[in-house]
């Protein structure tokens with residue numbers, strides 16, 4: 001297969017965004033060359049996306065995350081990338097009807113302060129310290145709460161509600177649906193090939209040209225093996241990135257590679273009787289952050305266009321990611337604590353009487369892993385190699401990982417700038433501070 005070959009290892013939102021933009025930019029380049037009547041024929045840029053998951057995105061953070069997007073909530077080294085990526089989310093949604101296809105919407109951001117000490121009691125089952133909820137009918141929303149255009153209909157009324165950000169600079173999506181949209185786009189392009197469930201087992205030069213770099217891809221369900229040429233190896237394996245790099249390039253000193261860790265997060269998705277499509281007004285899409293701890297953590301709650309209410313914030317660095325083709329469910333303790341938060345915030349009945357039917361139903365539960373770095377910012381760029389020449393003519397190794405709590409938000413921008421760098425173009429934003 002002539003042309004240039006890129007293998008992307010890991011199809012979470014960062015890998016699929018990279019495949020999407022790389023195939024788009026490379027196809028523009030090809031048509032420019034032929035349209036310009038250049039004296040050579042473009043032989044195309046072939047992209048292979050490899051992932052061991054039998055069902056892509058299902059258990060990875062990219063399919064289980066919250067989908068909150070912000071334009072200007074970032075530290076200086078990622079501020080430009082964050083704003084650029086936020087704008088790409090908006091323009092992609094405008095171009096492809098993202099509201100319908102993946103629930104893109106502007107969002108109100110609310111800080112909810114559930115302070116207040118009321119009478120003791122245990123009717124809610126929430127335990128000591130929670131009982132004042134039972135008298136919340138007597139609570140009066142603060143003046144700040146009344147300033148909100150619409151108090152979220154799914155939220156019990158509390159004092160201490162404070163708008164945090166304007167609707168122009170924050171938004172929400174359903175990340176799983178965005179990933180599937182990008183995947184469908186990639187599948188429709190002849191230059192992208194998806195390999196799953198499959199692993200890149202090692203670097204392997206193609207027999208057709210032993211000077212060329214390449215990789216061996218092994219299918220997990222059939223044991224079929226295929227060698228493909230690979231000038232660009234891009235590792236976007238989320239929290240598994242460090243182990244992928246070490247296993248694929250055992251000859252490189254481990255210190256050549258950035259260290260990517262992980263932070264687990266449990267979540268539940270509920271549906272409320274008080275938040276049902278098609279009546280949902282997009283001006284009521286909310287991201288809610290609690291300033292006080294509840295059930296031992298600071299809940300983060302997102303109400304989406306599709307009618308889902310996503311509840312997370314329960315994180316644990318001591319839980320390690322499972323092997324990538326498997327998944328660990330959240331513990332019953334985590335689900336119980338998240339459900340208690342839902343009861344407290346969303347269910348009018350649990351405050352009043354036992355046995356009343358709840359306002360909400362838990363429709364899914366998840367545990368997934370953010371890829372993290374010690375600096376708190378992602379690593380995006382080409383990794384310099386000590387033994388580069390050994391791997392074949394023109395071999396280059398790239399990484400995009402460690403986006404921590406912002407991987408959904410920064411996915412499109414990361415995919416775009418990485419693609420530009422791979423194609424030898426100037427990136428739209430300066431990410432040199434994020435180079436490995």
Ligand SMILES: Cc1cc2nc3c(=O)[nH]c(=O)nc-3n(C[C@H](O)[C@H](O)[C@H](O)COP(=O)(O)OP(=O)(O)OC[C@H]3O[C@@H](n4cnc5c(N)ncnc54)[C@H](O)[C@@H]3O)c2cc1C
Nearest residue numbers: 010012013014062065066067068238265324406407408409
């Ligand atoms: C509870 C929670 C809520 C979040 N909410 C938000 C939010 O609201 N907004 C936001 O911006 N971010 C949010 N995030 C962060 C975001 O989910 C992550 O930063 C992002 O999903 C990381 O994407 P990724 O593609 O790097 O990794 P992943 O989604 O982990 O994908 C990595 C992929 O690599 C694959 N892989 C693993 N090993 C191999 C291998 N050997 N070969 C090939 N492939 C392999 C895996 O199967 C997986 O598909 C949240 C995270 C959590 C945990």
